[in-house]
Amino acid sequence: MRYMEEFRDPKPAKAVLAKIAAVVDEIGATAEKPLHIMEICGGHTHAIFRYGLDKLTHPGIEFIHGPGCPVCVLPRARVDECIAIAERPEVIFTTFGDAMRVPGTQKSLIQAKAEGADIRMVYSPLDALELARRNPEREVVFFGLGFETTTPSTALSIQAAAREGLANFSVFCNHITVPPPIRALLSDPDMVLDGFVGPGHVSMVIGIHPYDFIAEDFGKPIVVAGFEPLDLLQSVLMVVEQIRDGRAEVENQYARVVPEHGNPVSIAAIADVYEMRPSFEWRGLGEIDESGLRIRAAYRGYDAEAKFGIGYGAAARVVEEPEGCACGQVMTGRLKPTGCPHFGKGCTPGMPLGALMVSSEGACAAYYQYGGARAAAE
Amino acid sequence: MCLGIPGRIVAVTDAARQMAMAEVSGVRREVNVACVASAPLEDLVGKWALIHVGFAMALIDEDEAAATLDALRELGEAQEALEAMAAGDAALGERA
Ligand code: SF4
Numbered sequence: 080m081r082y083m084e085e086f087r088d089p090k091p092a093k094a095v096l097a098k099i100a101a102v103v104d105e106i107g108a109t110a111e112k113p114l115h116i117m118e119i120c121g122g123h124t125h126a127i128f129r130y131g132l133d134k135l136t137h138p139g140i141e142f143i144h145g146p147g148c149p150v151c152v153l154p155r156a157r158v159d160e161c162i163a164i165a166e167r168p169e170v171i172f173t174t175f176g177d178a179m180r181v182p183g184t185q186k187s188l189i190q191a192k193a194e195g196a197d198i199r200m201v202y203s204p205l206d207a208l209e210l211a212r213r214n215p216e217r218e219v220v221f222f223g224l225g226f227e228t229t230t231p232s233t234a235l236s237i238q239a240a241a242r243e244g245l246a247n248f249s250v251f252c253n254h255i256t257v258p259p260p261i262r263a264l265l266s267d268p269d270m271v272l273d274g275f276v277g278p279g280h281v282s283m284v285i286g287i288h289p290y291d292f293i294a295e296d297f298g299k300p301i302v303v304a305g306f307e308p309l310d311l312l313q314s315v316l317m318v319v320e321q322i323r324d325g326r327a328e329v330e331n332q333y334a335r336v337v338p339e340h341g342n343p344v345s346i347a348a349i350a351d352v353y354e355m356r357p358s359f360e361w362r363g364l365g366e367i368d369e370s371g372l373r374i375r376a377a378y379r380g381y382d383a384e385a386k387f388g389i390g391y392g393a394a395a396r397v398v399e400e401p402e403g404c405a406c407g408q409v410m411t412g413r414l415k416p417t418g419c420p421h422f423g424k425g426c427t428p429g430m431p432l433g434a435l436m437v438s439s440e441g442a443c444a445a446y447y448q449y450g451g452a453r454a455a456a457e
Numbered sequence: 458m459c460l461g462i463p464g465r466i467v468a469v470t471d472a473a474r475q476m477a478m479a480e481v482s483g484v485r486r487e488v489n490v491a492c493v494a495s496a497p498l499e500d501l502v503g504k505w506a507l508i509h510v511g512f513a514m515a516l517i518d519e520d521e522a523a524a525t526l527d528a529l530r531e532l533g534e535a536q537e538a539l540e541a542m543a544a545g546d547a548a549l550g551e552r553a
Contacts, residue, residue, distance in 0.1 A: 087527065176540075176541055176544060199548035200544040202511060206511070206545040209549055228514070231512065235489060284514065342492050342515070344493075
């Protein structure tokens with residue numbers, strides 16, 4: 080068990096692994112007939128691979144890697160729209176580094192930058208605000224990207240810009256929400272999910288009740304988890320215990336960070352600045368109703384879509400994925416990354432073809448990054 | 458981008474804008490503390506917070522901060538966050 084050495088303190092992990100194995104045996108799940116447990120968050124996907132948790136847990140558990148990597152689900156048409164804004168001469172386009180290599184239909188942001196667009200990687204939307212203050216003659220656009228964890232930061236930045244009357248700052252909003260794709264996946268008759276490990280930091284913002292429908296409407300357990308390896312194992316144990324007991328509840332393993340009702344300041348800022356779009360496109364999953372946010376009319380001056388006449392859907396949709404790309408099937412758990420014909424050939428972290436190879440939170444990149452160590456261990 | 462990083466609040470820098478100085482792995486960075494604000498804001502000094510893209514999102518205790526930082530280092534995410542901060546600083550200087 081090579082991966083065990085990776086734990087700073089392997090004893091508690093061993094104890095939890097033994098408990099998980101006992102419960103899975105009680106349920107009677109096996110490698111041939113496994114329990115399918117989806118970790119929703121890309122940070123969890125990364126941690127599972129880093130620590131080899133999928134290899135350490137009982138073979139009767141199969142992890143399905145969920146859609147919780149905001150970079151991975153960004154559709155190609157949206158990347159095109161973003162580049163169209165970034166290439167305007169008056170624009171300074173600011174973005175998190177993660178988004179730089181996401182392929183659009185023609186190019187990525189990094190290619191657009193090489194071709195001369197003024198694109199700058201920033202750590203925070205606050206950096207973009209500061210750039211706007213320092214460059215009053217330019218239009219500073221921030222690429223608002225991410226789930227509920229990062230949504231408050233752009234909402235608060237827009238509020239700050241409005242208070243200051245900073246007219247040359249705007250946000251290109253691509254914020255998405257976690258619950259709707261989970262509902263979409265659960266509504267898919269081909270999908271066989273037995274339980275969920277819920278995202279910790281998203282829940283820190285929204286609390287645990289937005290997941291009530293998973294238990295109440297679909298009868299599946301979900302446990303909100305921290306991302307330290309022991310947190311993940313404990314959460315998996317809580318999920319399989321619920322399955323064994325025939326319970327379907329929303330439980331909170333990460334209560335030391337996640338308040339039941341979330342963070343009120345964040346929730347208020349999101350509600351003040353954003354509203355639901357009727358639908359939003361997810362790479363690999365298609366259009367999902369009420370799954371993405373847009374900036375409210377009251378903050379129209381800070382909405383890059385309105386400012387530059389881009390809107391949502393100016394680029395032709397739905398853009399086909401590259402020939403043979405299996406991102407959609409991997410994202411819905413129908414195929415392992417290694418089953419994609421491009422994996423490790425036409426598609427590598429250095430030259431990603433599909434979005435799941437772009438960020439360390441994408442399932443394909445995680446497989447690729449830890450594949451070598453894994454092969455050595457097997 | 459999604460995981461955040463623990464930092465210790467060392468000073469309030471601009472109470473009106475709810476900004477404070479945080480120390481993250483030895484690097485100082487101004488962060489927004491609106492989401493964890495208490496009255497008075499000075500009460501935050503000395504506390505640990507989970508910082509996401511420049512915003513303190515939750516207060517955590519010191520042990521939790523240490524354990525989280527360890528996990529982030531193992532995942533390579535701590536380095537990534539620090540590099541992103543440096544990139545942000547560089548962006549402010551670029552072509553300015
Ligand atoms: S290997 Fe590349 S193209 Fe294939 S599913 Fe993964 S990210 Fe998509």
